[in-house]
Amino acid sequence: MKELRFDNLFVRELPADPVLGRHVRQVHGACYSRVEPTPVRAPALLAWSPEVAALLGLDEADVRSQQFAEVFGGNALLPGMEPYAACYGGHQFGNWAGQLGDGRAITLGEAINLQGQRWELQLKGAGPTPYSRRADGRAVLRSSIREFLCSEAMHHLGVPTTRALSLVATGEQVVRDMFYDGHPRPEPGAVVCRVAPSFIRFGNFEIFASRGEEPLLERLIDFTIARDFPALAAERDPVARRVAWFEEVCRRTAVLLAHWMRVGFVHGVMNTDNMSILGLTIDYGPYGWIDDFDPEWTPNTTDAAGRRYRFGHQPRIAQWNLWQLANAVYPVLQQVEPLERALVGYAELHEAEYRRMMGAKLGLASWRAGATDDDTHGDGYLLDELHRILQAGEMDMTLFFRRLADLDVAEPDPVLFETGLDAGVFYAEARRAAVARDFAAWLRRYAVRVAEEGVPVEARRARMNAVNPLYVPRNYLAQQAIDAAEQGDLGELETLFDVLRKPYEAQPGRERFAAKRPDWARDKAGCSMLSCSS
Template sequence: MRELKFDNRFVHELPGDPESGRHVRPVHEACYSRVDPLPVRAPALLAWSREVGELLGLDEADARSREFAEVFAGNRLLPGMEPYAACYGGHQFGNWAGQLGDGRAITLGEVINRRGERWELQLKGAGPTPYSRHADGRAVLRSSLREFLCSEAMHHLGVPTTRALSLVGTGEEVVRDMLYDGHPRPEPGAVVCRVAPSFIRFGSFEIFASRGEESVLEHLIDFTIARDFRELAGETDPALRRVRWFEEVCRRTAVMVAHWMRVGFVHGVMNTDNMSILGLTIDYGPYGWIDDFDPDWTPNTTDAFHRRYRFGEQPRIAHWNLWQLANAIYPVVRDVDALERGLALYAEVYEAEHRRLMREKLGLTRSVDGNEGGAGGADEALLGDLHRLLREGEMDMTLFFRRLAAFDPAAVQPGLFDDVFYDAARREASAGELERWLQRYAARLEGEGVAQALRSERMNRVNPLYVPRNYLAQQAIDAAETGDLSVLERWLEVLRHPYTEQPDGERFAGKRPDWARDKPGCSMLSCSS
């Protein structure tokens, strides 16, 4: 395996924990604690992303080497690696939780690739750290496979996201109570290597503000801007530079959430410690994908009662989380009006981006008043009525928009939408209203003056055919737990091209089967991993 070039600015430029060892402790005035991964019994590569490998300068021969599995399971360090676990806090389900930190994630270092790009390598499930509280720092194959798969799927869908390099089995078992119902069982262990320009999160700033450690807070803000927001380096006024930085965080977060809503992704646990400062989707835990369109659905069993993080609430929760970040950085910024402008910018950017993406999903290029990308009240009504129809008819969101791309107002197409319904009775009950909506839609398309073939092509570029539905991920998990990796490999290959119909890909494009409606892992999931 070839050498990687490391430039570990996080540990070189920020204050660290003076104590050593894995013992759990409060960590003050420090951004990280140095800790090595805990070796595992029998590391074995289960899957890897060739695209992420290329980013880092690694190829197939590297990935298939014994050393690769040992390094990315945590058994061996490469020259230049300086492992650490980060200190941060966070609001969990709306309540301040105090110190959290990397309880089972250990960053190996920051790789600089041949293009000069910086990529942090982080092992999740690599053993206990000072932030593990009462946990063992390990992860099971079930959750690790889901994170690996979804990280790469989201990238290919065009959603801002962290990436994943590898999935390595440990040869050890980890005991978990998947449903928190008093029935723990041993499961195969695994380690996923997560990759991102930065793993700094909202909670990284909250922890220091909560403790009044303003010097560290200021240091971390200025470090983050200098390393990760280099486009702001030209602003010479430090106060204005910090304001511009917060505005950029708000903008990136808005764009990310708008893309979540476009593809039907539900994060499931939008705590502030799970919000990336770069506006990347981070920490894939009890996430899910909208099958039948339901804005009130959450995949997280812990959130089943309050549904704080349900699909339709994600834009508002992201705004609330940004408020908490604003509160955290106020002691350094000390400009309420500027922070409020940033928060207002989030709302403006989200609304504009959401309208643009929804217009593209419908194949519309102009608002009804003829302006490119305009608001268009009639279009808002058209989309709102569609969302209500999708929900009341219990229709599959992903399949509906793919079928809509094939809709030709000039041709009779009986049965075009029959397979998007989950219930035959609802299909019959919705038939008349769907027909009336399609008539309105056809009239709207006539005003566009775009040829059917071109419109269909455009729509299929933004409306995926293949998304990592929970039941499909569970099938890959079930097979992998028996040693069969072929399902995962085929599924990963399909997800590399989510907008293009693929030979023999039908089984990956179908709506959720009835047997998966309430099956654990296929409907709702817990944070247990």
């Protein structure tokens, strides 16, 4: 296996926990604790991403070597690696939770590739750390497969995300209570190697603000700007530089949330410790994908009562999380107005980006605003009415937009609904009949709007198919791959992973991966809602 070059700025420039060892403790005055992965019985490579390997300068021979499995399973270190677990806090479900930290994630180091790019390599499920609380620091195969698949699927969908290099089996069993119902059972363990320019999250700043450790908070902010936001580092005035940084965090988060809404992704656990400072999708736990369009749906069983993190509420939660970040950095900035302006800017930019992306999904070259939000002549009304019909009709969001591109709406057709959109996008025939009239009216209005732009049918179809995926990692597809992998069959995982690398291209022979959720998966464990157990 080729050697990697490491330049570990985080551990070199920020203070470490002076106490060594894995024992659980409160860590004060430090950004991280030095801790090595705990070796496993029999590390074996299960899956890997060719694209991420290439980013690091690795090829297939490197990845398939036993040394690779040993390193990325947690049994060995490469020269230059300096493993650690980060200290951070967070708001969980709206409440301050105090110190959290990397309870089962261990960063190996910051690799520098041939292009000079910095990539932090982090093992998830690599054993206990000082932040593990009462847990064992391990991860099960089912959650590891889900993270591996979705990290890479999101990248290929064009959504900002952390990446996944590899999935390694540990050869050991991990006991988990999947349903939190008092019936734990042993499951196969696994380790995912996550890759990102940085894994710093909102909670890294919150913990120091909560403890009044302002000098360390200031140091972390300036370090983050210098390493991860180099374009802002040229600003000589420290307050202006930090304000510009917070504005950029708000901007990236606004764009990220618009992407989530565009593809129908629901994070499930939008706690502040799960929000990337780089505006990346991070920490894939009980996430889900909108099958039938429902803004009120959450994939997280823990959130079933309050639905705080439901699909349609995600943009507001992101702004709430940014408010908590603003509160955390205020002691260093000591200025309220710039922070408030940035938070308002988040809402404005998110709305603009969302409209632009949804307009593209509809095949519109430009967004036509109405005189008011509910102006029936504006595209906002067209989109809102469509969302109402999609929900009332219990229609599959992904398949609907893909089928819409295939409809020739150059001339309004009163029977377009019956002839152009088959039952394949509906989850209940009764719902299809209930919205037939409203949907036919919407299609006629939509046809007029498309005609106004004068885009040829083929050009419109190509443009829409470029932004409307045909394949997304639906929960039931991931669960099928998990079920097979737990029985030793990796074929389904390999095929699904390959399909998700080309989400916008029709792949003959793989139609089953572009089908709506089957009835048997509506309430099956892992196929709809999930717990945080992993």
